[in-house]
Amino acid sequence: MPAEQPLVLGFETSCDETGVGLVRGQTLLSDALATSMAEHERFGGVVPEIASRAHLEAMVPTVRRALADAGVPAGDVDAVAVTSGPGLTGALLVGVAAAKAYALALDVPLYGVNHLAAHVAVDELEHGRLAEPTVALLVSGGHSSLLLVPDLTRDVQPLGQTIDDAAGEAFDKVARVLGLPFPGGPPIDRAARDGDPASIPFPRGLTGPRDAVYDFSFSGLKTAVARWVEARQRAGEPVPVADVAAAFQEAVVDVLTAKAVRACRDSGVDHLVIGGGVAANSRLRALAAERCAAAGIVLRTPSPRLCTDNGAMVAALGSRLVEAGVAPSAVDLGADSSLPIDVVSQ
Amino acid sequence: MLVLALDTATPTLVVGVARWAPGGPAEVLAERAVAAANRHAELLTPAVRAALGDAGHSIGELDAVVTGLGPGPFTGLRVGVVTAAALADARGLPAVGVCSLDAIGSGARTVVTDARRKELYWASYAADGSRAAGPAVDRPGDVPRGLPLVGDAAVGAERLGARVTAGEVTTAGLLRAAAPQLADPWSAGPLEPLYLRRPDAVPPTARKAVSRP
Numbered sequence: 063m064p065a066e067q068p069l070v071l072g073f074e075t076s077c078d079e080t081g082v083g084l085v086r087g088q089t090l091l092s093d094a095l096a097t098s099m100a101e102h103e104r105f106g107g108v109v110p111e112i113a114s115r116a117h118l119e120a121m122v123p124t125v126r127r128a129l130a131d132a133g134v135p136a137g138d139v140d141a142v143a144v145t146s147g148p149g150l151t152g153a154l155l156v157g158v159a160a161a162k163a164y165a166l167a168l169d170v171p172l173y174g175v176n177h178l179a180a181h182v183a184v185d186e187l188e189h190g191r192l193a194e195p196t197v198a199l200l201v202s203g204g205h206s207s208l209l210l211v212p213d214l215t216r217d218v219q220p221l222g223q224t225i226d227d228a229a230g231e232a233f234d235k236v237a238r239v240l241g242l243p244f245p246g247g248p249p250i251d252r253a254a255r256d257g258d259p260a261s262i263p264f265p266r267g268l269t270g271p272r273d274a275v276y277d278f279s280f281s282g283l284k285t286a287v288a289r290w291v292e293a294r295q296r297a298g299e300p301v302p303v304a305d306v307a308a309a310f311q312e313a314v315v316d317v318l319t320a321k322a323v324r325a326c327r328d329s330g331v332d333h334l335v336i337g338g339g340v341a342a343n344s345r346l347r348a349l350a351a352e353r354c355a356a357a358g359i360v361l362r363t364p365s366p367r368l369c370t371d372n373g374a375m376v377a378a379l380g381s382r383l384v385e386a387g388v389a390p391s392a393v394d395l396g397a398d399s400s401l402p403i404d405v406v407s408q
Numbered sequence: 409m410l411v412l413a414l415d416t417a418t419p420t421l422v423v424g425v426a427r428w429a430p431g432g433p434a435e436v437l438a439e440r441a442v443a444a445a446n447r448h449a450e451l452l453t454p455a456v457r458a459a460l461g462d463a464g465h466s467i468g469e470l471d472a473v474v475t476g477l478g479p480g481p482f483t484g485l486r487v488g489v490v491t492a493a494a495l496a497d498a499r500g501l502p503a504v505g506v507c508s509l510d511a512i513g514s515g516a517r518t519v520v521t522d523a524r525r526k527e528l529y530w531a532s533y534a535a536d537g538s539r540a541a542g543p544a545v546d547r548p549g550d551v552p553r554g555l556p557l558v559g560d561a562a563v564g565a566e567r568l569g570a571r572v573t574a575g576e577v578t579t580a581g582l583l584r585a586a587a588p589q590l591a592d593p594w595s596a597g598p599l600e601p602l603y604l605r606r607p608d609a610v611p612p613t614a615r616k617a618v619s620r621p
C-alpha cells in the first residue's frame with residue numbers, strides 16, 4: 063500500500079459499543095471493541111448512563127489495543143475521526159471528548175462524522191470503493207433508514223426511515239414476548255431456522271398503496287406478534303416459538319428488502335449496501351441477495367462483524383473525508399444526538 | 409515539573425498550566441475559567457489550547473496531567489476525565505485525579521456544589537485543609553453545619569438558607585490536592601469519577617399483555 067494514504071484513528075461510542083479502529087486508506091488495520099451489552103441485559107434495553115460509564119472506563123484501554131493490534135505508534139496517526147451523532151448524548155460525548163483530546167495531543171485534524179454514513183463507508187474496507195450513487199439500507203437497534211448516496215463524503219440523502227420502532231428494537235421486543243434473551247436479533251435468527259415463515263400471516267407495515275413508499279413501521283407488527291402469542295397462551299396451547307420467530311422475521315425482512323429494491327429501481331441506481339446490526343441477520347442477507355439478483359442490483363453487505371457498531375467504520379469514513387479534501391471539524395465540535403442524515407461531517 | 413490541570417465538575421470549566429515542585433505551592437502560569445453550562449465537550453480542548461498558549465508552552469513540554477474527578481453532573485464530569493486520560497495517554501504522561509471539592513476554597517470549611525434534584529455535593533475540611541468528611545451527595549438538611557460554607561453561592565444559599573461564600577475550582581486548588589500524588593505520579597490510582605449515585609435504571613417488571621383477556 064502506498065505510504066501516502068492517511069492513517070486514521072476512528073472512535074465510536076454512540077450506543078453501547080466502545081469501538082476504536084485504525085485504517086490506512088481503505089485498508090483495515092485494527093478494530094478494537096469493548097461492549098457493555100451484558101450490563102444492559104437485565105434491563106431489556108440499553109441504559110444510557112450505564113453505557114456512558116462503561117465508555118469512559120473502556121476508552122483508553124481500547125485505544126491502546128487498537129494501536130497495538132495495528133502495530134503502529136500513536137505518533138503515526140494522520141487524522142482522528144469520531145461519531146458525533148446521531149446516538150445517545152452522554153455516550154457520544156465520551157467519544158467526542160476523547161477524540162478531541164487525542165487529536166489535540168497528536169496535533170492532527172479531527173473529523174466529527176455521521177454514524178449512519180460510517181455504516182455505509184465500512185463496506186469499502188472489505189469490498190473496495192463504492193459505486194456512487196448507491197442506495198443504502200441501514201438497520202439496527204437504534205436506526206432504520208433508506209438513503210440515497212450520490213457522494214459518501216458530501217451528499218447523502220434520506221429516502222425514508224422508521225416512523226416508530228427501529229427494526230432491531232422490534233427484534234428485542236418480540237424476543238421478550240417469546241422468552242428469548244436480549245439482544246433479540248441473534249436468538250430469533252437461530253430460532254427461525256427451524257420454523258415456517260409462512261405459518262402465520264403477520265402484517266407488513268406501511269405497504270399499502272397510500273403509505274409512504276420508503277418509510278418503515280414495526281410497532282404494529284410487534285403488537286400483532288404479542289397478541290397472537292397471548293391468544294395461544296390464554297387458550298392453554300403451546301407457543302410454536304420457531305414458527306413465530308420465522309414468521310415475524312420474514313415480515314420484517316420482506317418489507318426491508320422490498321423497499322430497498324424499490325428505492326434502487328425508482329432512483330435508477332444498481333448498487334445497494336446493507337449495514338447496521340440487523341444486517342447480520344441471515345434471512346435478511348439471503349432474501350436481499352435473492353431479490354437484488356432478480357432485479358439486476360449489485361448487493362454489498364459487510365461481514366457481520368463490521369455490520370454492528372465499531373470504530374473501523376468511523377475511521378473508514380474519516381479516511382474518505384481526508385482523501386476528498388473535506389474540511390476538518392471546528393475546535394468547538396460537540397455531540398448532536400439527532401444529527402440529520404444529510405450532514406456527513408460536522 | 410510542568411503540569412496541565414483541568415476540571416469539569418461544575419458549570420465553570422477550569423484549565424490551568426502550572427509549574428510544580430515537591431514541597432512548595434504550585435506556580436500557576438496560566439488559567440482559563442470558562443462558563444460552560446452544558447458545553448464542556450465543545451469548550452474544553454479549545455481552553456486547553458488557550459491556556460498552553462497563555463503559558464507559552466506546548467503540549468509536548470508537559471510532565472503530568474491533573475484532573476478533577478468530581479463529584480459533579482455526570483455528563484460534563486466525564487468530558488474532563490476522559491480528556492485528561494486521553495491527553496495523558498497520547499503523550500505518554502502520568503495522570504492524577506483528585507476530588508474536585510478539595511480544589512474549592514481553603515482552610516476549615518464545608519464545600520457545597522449543585523448536585524441537581526434538590527441535593528448538594530459536599531465535603532468538610534479541617535483547618536489544615538485535610539478532608540474530614542465527604543465527598544457525599546445529600547439533601548440540604550443532611551449537609552453538616554458549623555463550618556464556613558464555600559462553593560456554589562446561589563444554589564447553596566437557596567437550598568441551605570445560609571450564606572455561602574462563592575468559591576470555584578482553581579488550578580492552584582487542583583495542584584494542592586494533587587501534591588501527594590504528584591510526588592510519585594506514576595503510582596497514582598486510575599481516573600475513576602466520583603459519581604456518588606448509581607445509574608437510574610430499573611429492571612423491567614413482568615411484561616404487560618397488549619391484548620385484553
Ligand SMILES: [Zn+2]
Binds near residue numbers: 177204338339370
Ligand atoms: Zn449503528
